[in-house]
Amino acid sequence: MKSTYSVESLTQNTTPKTRKSAKNTLKKRSSPAHSSALFDEENDFEGPTRCRCQRCEILHPTDRIRIEGERVFENVIKVQDAVDQNVEGLLNDLQELISFKSISVQPEMLAESMKALDWLADRLDNLKFQTMDHYVPDDPENCFEEPHRKVLFSRYFSSPTKNTVLIYGHLDVVPAKPDCWLHDPFTMHLEQGVIYGRGVTSGKGMLVGWLQAIECWLKVHGDLPINVKIIVDMLHEVGNSGLHIYVKERKDFFLDVDFMVFDANSWLNNNNPIIACSLSGWAHFGIEVRGGNKTLESGLAGGLVFEPMIDLCHLMNSLVNDDHDILIPNVELHVKALATHEWQLLEKADFQTYAYKEQLYIRRLRNEGNKVEMLQNRWCKPTLTMHGVEGADSHPGCRRMLPMRVVGKFSIKLVPDQDVKQIQSDVNDYLERCSSELDIGTKMTVHLLDGCEPSSWSSDSTLTKAVINAVFDVFQKMPIVTEGIPICLPVASVLGNLIDKPIMLVPYWRRRDHHHQENEYIEERCVMQHAKVCANLFYELSVISSKCKCHLLTDYCNRRGIMEKLDEERGYFNNESPASRRNQLMNVFRKHDNVSHLTHKRRPFNARFKNFLCIPFAWKRIRKHQKH
Amino acid sequence: MKSTYSVESLTQNTTPKTRKSAKNTLKKRSSPAHSSALFDEENDFEGPTRCRCQRCEILHPTDRIRIEGERVFENVIKVQDAVDQNVEGLLNDLQELISFKSISVQPEMLAESMKALDWLADRLDNLKFQTMDHYVPDDPENCFEEPHRKVLFSRYFSSPTKNTVLIYGHLDVVPAKPDCWLHDPFTMHLEQGVIYGRGVTSGKGMLVGWLQAIECWLKVHGDLPINVKIIVDMLHEVGNSGLHIYVKERKDFFLDVDFMVFDANSWLNNNNPIIACSLSGWAHFGIEVRGGNKTLESGLAGGLVFEPMIDLCHLMNSLVNDDHDILIPNVELHVKALATHEWQLLEKADFQTYAYKEQLYIRRLRNEGNKVEMLQNRWCKPTLTMHGVEGADSHPGCRRMLPMRVVGKFSIKLVPDQDVKQIQSDVNDYLERCSSELDIGTKMTVHLLDGCEPSSWSSDSTLTKAVINAVFDVFQKMPIVTEGIPICLPVASVLGNLIDKPIMLVPYWRRRDHHHQENEYIEERCVMQHAKVCANLFYELSVISSKCKCHLLTDYCNRRGIMEKLDEERGYFNNESPASRRNQLMNVFRKHDNVSHLTHKRRPFNARFKNFLCIPFAWKRIRKHQKH
Numbered sequence A, B: 001m002k003s004t005y006s007v008e009s010l011t012q013n014t015t016p017k018t019r020k021s022a023k024n025t026l027k028k029r030s031s032p033a034h035s036s037a038l039f040d041e042e043n044d045f046e047g048p049t050r051c052r053c054q055r056c057e058i059l060h061p062t063d064r065i066r067i068e069g070e071r072v073f074e075n076v077i078k079v080q081d082a083v084d085q086n087v088e089g090l091l092n093d094l095q096e097l098i099s100f101k102s103i104s105v106q107p108e109m110l111a112e113s114m115k116a117l118d119w120l121a122d123r124l125d126n127l128k129f130q131t132m133d134h135y136v137p138d139d140p141e142n143c144f145e146e147p148h149r150k151v152l153f154s155r156y157f158s159s160p161t162k163n164t165v166l167i168y169g170h171l172d173v174v175p176a177k178p179d180c181w182l183h184d185p186f187t188m189h190l191e192q193g194v195i196y197g198r199g200v201t202s203g204k205g206m207l208v209g210w211l212q213a214i215e216c217w218l219k220v221h222g223d224l225p226i227n228v229k230i231i232v233d234m235l236h237e238v239g240n241s242g243l244h245i246y247v248k249e250r251k252d253f254f255l256d257v258d259f260m261v262f263d264a265n266s267w268l269n270n271n272n273p274i275i276a277c278s279l280s281g282w283a284h285f286g287i288e289v290r291g292g293n294k295t296l297e298s299g300l301a302g303g304l305v306f307e308p309m310i311d312l313c314h315l316m317n318s319l320v321n322d323d324h325d326i327l328i329p330n331v332e333l334h335v336k337a338l339a340t341h342e343w344q345l346l347e348k349a350d351f352q353t354y355a356y357k358e359q360l361y362i363r364r365l366r367n368e369g370n371k372v373e374m375l376q377n378r379w380c381k382p383t384l385t386m387h388g389v390e391g392a393d394s395h396p397g398c399r400r401m402l403p404m405r406v407v408g409k410f411s412i413k414l415v416p417d418q419d420v421k422q423i424q425s426d427v428n429d430y431l432e433r434c435s436s437e438l439d440i441g442t443k444m445t446v447h448l449l450d451g452c453e454p455s456s457w458s459s460d461s462t463l464t465k466a467v468i469n470a471v472f473d474v475f476q477k478m479p480i481v482t483e484g485i486p487i488c489l490p491v492a493s494v495l496g497n498l499i500d501k502p503i504m505l506v507p508y509w510r511r512r513d514h515h516h517q518e519n520e521y522i523e524e525r526c527v528m529q530h531a532k533v534c535a536n537l538f539y540e541l542s543v544i545s546s547k548c549k550c551h552l553l554t555d556y557c558n559r560r561g562i563m564e565k566l567d568e569e570r571g572y573f574n575n576e577s578p579a580s581r582r583n584q585l586m587n588v589f590r591k592h593d594n595v596s597h598l599t600h601k602r603r604p605f606n607a608r609f610k611n612f613l614c615i616p617f618a619w620k621r622i623r624k625h626q627k628h
């Protein structure tokens, strides 16, 4: 999945004169986010395909709209201030969320997970979201007897003319042993500007930022500048089990999404936030070795038969040498070379070898003497992990079984620009050769169990620049942008593949924080900054001109709006939108059928649109025109 | 456990003149079972330690007793005839048992297992046994969620002077797919002298033989010539999970057992039954490889850490070469050499390589070209089996886990005269050397998870001869006796170790039968023959003079009999013995305290003893004296 968001924002290069802020937002405009945007729809003005929908009206602005646009541009500053004034609210949200012991690896905590999800659903309801739970069906691949099966789908629909962002969140946490904590892991503890609690560096801490951003936008303007969709998983920490099922089942939920945003813990060091523009992938293999049609007893058949486990052991052994280097030929052939600044990044990375080892009781690391090589191995090169063996005796105790069909599982981490197909064929060829050299008496088959392409996108794209702007404006520091050091965020890779929309990664915590560890903590400042980045990002995303949605609008009009369409077809949402809001929307779309949409009389500008924040790109357009 | 039953029978070498039978039982006495028995208590006659209990009275017989003895000796012939006439009864029992779908590997079949056990308990109640179920407590090593937890303990107590045999049985079966069967696997089908049904070659077919032997003895004589104890497990086919727990909990049940008998499927060929005098053992090892204190995520830590799974793979790989030969030095050092006749046995063995492979869909066997080497490997040499890996990903599907503590499990089959300690030290030394040669970055520890010594006993012992006689008398064919080709019967090895009494192995089925396979069958003739062997064995065991039980009797007397003792102390049995029988016993033992036991007046011979079958060895004694 190598996607570059192609349509550029309209006026990123215009310095907004009206923007006054204590945070010297003028600096923001000197950021590298300059686009040489060309508005390629310009020449289509009034042409035969020109549609007369709300958006098209805005694209050909009148004076009334210009005035409205300038007003809207000031909005983001007000929202930032609102976030600053609402520290209390943010901490309250976090406190609530931390108190749920939603430990997904412990099926007995299911009820706590559901409580956390209910709390969030209520919260989002108050923020004018429409929310539903989705029960994930039984997953045959799910190793949990009683999985935390609900997934929350929520949406805020403002206008079909606005961009729609999909936010992924999760509220499940990894286990916490209270004995090892200074304070109760499930009670938020704030001390000297530091927040302690399980989940603050993970899903819970991340999600409160988005909640604040939403709340403050609504508080200031009564609307959001974009449409927002949120999915919240409760099985994140156990590998998002069942993800592909619910995404496929609710495919229409993602139809109108323009971009996806993920919070990522990717700070290489503490001086600068890092914005990664690549994700690692993987190829998960199973070496099936079959000796017969059923499990035998070792006492009876041992010595007589060739044992699949032994052959498997020989085969897996030939995958890596004693130093754990991959022995499969050409495996590093397509790996993207590091840029000079990325080499330097690895050199300066705040990775503390000693602390890492001590924390995990590890004796020795690979390439410990050479930091760059060590980190390169970790992040930038394909590496092989052996996961385990299926079909053999994996229980404690001793059983005298002699398994006659086993599957040895290993995976290779893939980095840009490797691809799954190539690796699969390399692995196949190599193992076939090994098995014939070993002359095994059993039968080997290599399966690709799961594959996810690594991906990267341009650090120059509009989308990346939107994130850079949002981050820079808050931190007043240039974030580092990398394409060659991929982040491992499997859920982003998988959703990227499934939903196929452009991805943004928003940096969240700092390297020194105790992510998933005892006494997990984060600075209060970081959580606040994240909330402001979120608020900024709403603005930045709203001014990106996505592809023309006229065809979608036509479709909406014909079917009396996406909201109604979804509601009618699926009966998803229990909370019907208030009739007034519904009518408001209907006034816009009513009677637009396929024909009338193109021919109907221009409607007068509707004063009610003032309350919508759909205008910015129209305003930008004006700006651009003024400049010329 | 190398136990040879040391006390010899008194007059095995005497030809019984009174024995007349269509089966030419005279041939029996020309069997190799000649003992040079010396009755070492002989000189203790009337000495200061001579006790005046019932048994000692018998040891110094009067004329009355001699007459009684001769009567008793004829009993076994009548019983054999009774078995022959009761084919119907035997088939009925088998039909009932087959109908229970007591598949132990399927926890949902628990109810069926319990029904089978209830049926057996009822049956044994009718045979004057006292029976109890024993609930096996939760076994932490039990991989079954809902195990078939009941074990049946049953006993027939005739007289404290008689030998006590412990019979092990099981009524659980392996699964059967009805589609692959010509007839319903759980309905007995009899066609042209062949019985089809799941379990006929295993526990169910074996147990009906013992039931017939008991029933016919009781029918003919109203009593058994020995005391019988039976334990019936319902988890045999899943490795007798929990065995050690219930045996240890009910240790007193086994206190007065003299010998244990197991049915064994050990026919090397179809011409002669085989009586094995050795059992293989095992040493089950776990190679623990630990890299850190918790499971990591492969995408985050892969390439950075040394992976325990990879090191484990290297270590396990060094245990065996490509031909699956063990690479641990000296591993075959203490293996007993085969006798010439055992070599010839292997050469003539009815092992059909092609059929075996076809049945199990196996492509190739080890040493396929050389039959003796192949079977020697299977039975007579230590071999290594890899069972699986604990702590790694063993579930279907893909999890991105990087396990930091894994235990690779393998076992070595041990044969006489190897021993567990020696193998443990060999394995330890070798793996330590390997791990330092590989210079692994993780930490390895080798654990002996389970060990069971191989055992062998003399083919010349009284006990072995008892089995030989019992078998020969029925089959009219010399059984083959081997010490060098051990049988794999883990439950026998384990119970042998736990209970520490001499073991007998009684051959049951024939090589060509479909043990544990589809269309499992056995010839009706074989089941009948087995029943008669059982009946014979009761007799043969009754004439073995075990160690003097005077000290036990003294103990019994003091505590008013073992039955009462057990009943009072434990409250085991729900069915109290009928008061009359109790009083009968009490008449014998009452008032025998430690002192009076040695000094009380000789009681007159009690006519009631005619109904007991406690006399044979007294009779033998007379015979011997007459010979001199």
Ligand SMILES: [Zn+2]
Pocket (backbone or CB within 6 Å): A174, A202, A203, A237, A516
């Ligand atoms: Zn997390």
Ligand SMILES: [Zn+2]
Pocket (backbone or CB within 6 Å): A050, A051, A052, A053, A054, A055, A056, A549, A550, A551, A553
């Ligand atoms: Zn339009």
Ligand SMILES: [Zn+2]
Pocket (backbone or CB within 6 Å): B174, B202, B203, B237, B516
């Ligand atoms: Zn069996």
Ligand SMILES: [Zn+2]
Pocket (backbone or CB within 6 Å): B050, B051, B052, B053, B054, B055, B056, B549, B550, B551, B553
């Ligand atoms: Zn005595």
